[in-house]
Amino acid sequence: MRLPLWHLTLASIRNRGLATVLTLxxxxxxxxxxxxxERLRNDARSSFANTLSGTDLIVGARSGAVQLLLYSVFHIGDATHDVxxxxIDALRSHKDVAWLVPVSLGDSHRGFRVVGTTADFFAHVQTGDRQPLRFAAGxxxxxxxxxxxxxxxxxxxxxxxxxKIVLSHGAGEFAAAEHGDKPFTVTGVLARTxxxxxxxxxxxxxxxxxxxxDWQGGSRIPGVEIPAQFVGKFDLSPKRVTAALIGLERRSTVFRxxxxxxxxxxxxxxAILPGVTLDELWxxxxxxxxxxxxVSAFVVAVGLAGLVATLVSSLSARRRELAILRALGAGPGDVFVLLMTESVLLAVAGxxxxxxxLWALSAGIAPWLMAEHGVQLVARFVDQSELVWLAGVIAAALLASVIPAWRAYRYSLADGMTVRM
Structure with a gap:
């Protein structure tokens, strides 16, 4: 009685256990x-686009859109002019503006940028998928x-x-003397975003x-020193700021x-739209x-090449097996389909x-990626776009198996039964 082809395929795969496992x-x-x-690429892009969410407009001095985004959101570089x-007051009173958060840059602390703002920053600035800022302490x-x-x-x-901390005048390589006479007290630590x-x-x-x-033109005024306890006697209302983050009453009015x-x-x-400019920067x-x-596509190609190499290298050892199948009634087409089916089964199982x-790895590293790098990696099996990639891998395996299947097809019964010395 002739065995079904799928049964022969499974038996053939089991018979070459170690090679099958390594290929798999x-x-x-x-x-x-x-x-x-692919998943990191898509999720990283989504997280990058959500570096700043819930903000409809960013306003600064007229320059380039990407430049404004870099220094106002990523704190990279400096503004050519302040506002x-x-x-800022006029923008705050605009009938379509729901809230406005000013941002003032220019100072630093031990390599980290200092951001001058208002308490509204903690109420309105959001990250990720509209996640508000949270305090880990204080x-x-x-x-x-x-x-x-x-x-x-x-x-x-x-x-x-x-x-207690002390701020420095300037940022990066332009950081100058410290404002040591006016130390600050840390009142809160934000949760990681x-x-x-x-x-x-x-x-x-x-x-x-x-x-x-007691500074003017980027340097300390000679002979002038105003202690911290006396700053309250001066007008401390801001004169200029670097940029402003704006939320509108209705998103439909953003372009107007x-x-x-x-x-x-x-x-x-x-005025720039953060999402549009983030896409441009990406x-x-x-x-x-x-x-x-x-690189990952090349790795897949190497894996499939290993599949082909395994099948081709095993053909010599399997000549007698194939010849017996031919003697039992299997035609050349059956041998061809047998090799093709083996490749497809290995590709599907792989x-x-x-x-x-990948699901196990995603579930394990997703919390760390979010905490350390702000990349929200969703642990899932496959989505529609990934199914396309998987279908491509299986199709490539099917195509790659044509060579060993064709060689097996050409083996004759006499060649398979010939005893080689």
Missing amino acids: VAIALSVTLLLGV SWSR QAFDGVFDAVVGAEVAASLGYAPGA GTPVDRSVLVGLAAIEAIHL VQREINTSDGEPLL RVVGVVERVLLA CALGVML
Whole structure:
């Protein structure tokens, strides 16, 4: 009685246990890497786009959109000009503006940027999928010389509520003398967000004015020193800020308000949509993701090449087996289909094993990725786009198996039964 082809295929696979297991593992690891890179690429892009969420517009001095985004959100670089406080007040009173959070940059603390703002920063600035800022310890600043530090600042420098810190004038290589006569007290530590907020020291706008009372033109005024206890006698209302984050009453008005700001008379301003500009920035830095995807595709190709090599190398040892099958009534086409079926089964099993391995890895490292890098990796089996990749792997395995299947097809019964010395 002739056995079904699928039964012969399974028996043939079991008969070559070690080679089958090694091939299966190679394919599974290749699929894990391919889908892992694709998943990280998509989730990293989503997390990057959600570095700042819930903010409809960012307004700053007229420059480039990406430049404004870099220094206002990522704290990279510096603004060419500041925005006068009178313009900020005018924007705050705009009928379509629900809230406005000013941002003042220019100082630093031991390599971390200092962000001057208001308490509204903690109420309105959101990260991720509209996740509000949370305090891991302490509370928001209240006094002039209070400060809130991000999670990375606290972890790197060992800060906790009550710690005393001193700010430096300037940032990066331009950092000058310290404002040592006006120390700050840490009142709160923010929970980790995986965004630039983690690397920031936040103080009130009044604090920015206070530490610069005896400074002018970027340097200390000779012979003038105003102690911290006397700053209350001066007007500490802000004069200029770097940028402003704006939330609107209705999202439908965002383009109209943006156009009004960009075309307004007087002080030239630029209003950008954070999401659009983040996508533009991603196209610049996203070349790395495409390189990683190409590398993972090559790894899959190597795994499939191993499958072909295993099948081809086993043909010599299987000539007698194939010849017996021919003698029992199997035609050349049956032998061809047998080899093709083996390859497809190994590819399907490898894909399934790779998906399960990726799910386990995703579930294990997702909390760490979110906490350390702000990448929200969702532990899932497969989505629609990943099914396309899996189908491509199986199709490639089917195509790759044509060579060994064709060689097996051409083996003759006489060649298989010939005793080789």
